[in-house]
Amino acid sequence: MTASAAVNASDVLIVGGGLVGASAGFFLRRRGRSVTLLESGLVGRQASGTNFGNVRRQGRPLHQLPLANRANAIWRQMNELLGADVEYLESGHVRVCYRGSPEHVGELEAYAQKAHETGLELELLSGDAMRWRFAFLGPEVLAASYSACDGHANPRVVAPAFACATVRGGATVFENARVAAVEKNGEDFRALCDDGRVFRAPVLLIAAGAWGNLLSSQFHEPVPLLSRAPTMSVTEPVPYGLKPAVGV
């Protein structure tokens, strides 16, 4: 084995330096796995860095809630874990339904009951109690479901903070390393970068977000994806207008 081949081999090879890839690298390092992470541009600069920053459990499909609850426990200790302030605040999340579709009230109630069984507490409000608490809701809102322990974080810093902590933990992160081809070669997966660098590991984690399909298709496992960008404006820091995030 040559020296360079030894450098480019690890227990786990992660393609994609967004929140998924960077956090996976962080926790794999904590479990003692050697990790190499390849990022085509800069860590956290695509969807992980330019989203609304919602950290939300309410409204997710029920089967996702056990995982989301575990993630919430991690978010609560994120600053200590990463040694950086990711600006996570539990400012709450409100889901509403409208007078035009009263049948949705029952759906909110049923969801809250099932969520409670997984450990997510939701508070259902309507009438004066709802308007007293959330004065910003218009007259067309019929009922609201409030999750006190959902919130938001600063998306611009979270994935880079994970990557920095992962590097401090002993992982190797290559930015500007665009993977062109992946293949299984004997016991190992191999990733070939468009600049000719080759990396290999017995475990390959594709966390390439919107580009994931380009890689998974090479194993005949296409994952068709549709990229959609929400419209978002970033203001100067101002006091909360609405404290909780609001969704339907």
Place this chain on the structure above:
Amino acid sequence: MAGLRRRLGRYGRFAEGLAAAFPWPAQQASALPNDAVVCRCEAVTAGELRRVVAEAGAREANRAKAFSRVGMGRCQGRNCGEAGAEIIAAAARIPMRSVGRLRGQAPVKPLNIDTPEAPQ
């Protein structure tokens, strides 16, 4: 067009003369104390910019903006863009050119919400 180019050339030579007579004190960027406020809109200090270079690995103006909010305020970097780039370049020991410049963001010029539309 040729006339315009000649005028542009004259301005260029004048600018070069000015730059030679009053050389840009690039060393001042590294001499700024850490508590000096570089970006007044967002209250970002020279020390904070140096931290995002050293700890977060920012090597480019927009990356430093994403991490520190430098140039993200009302002036959109019109006042602090150059100074911020000088500090990033000095801290990262890279040329100003590779620090680049802040991307323009909508609204390009801040307008009052009641600014009337121009007549068609």
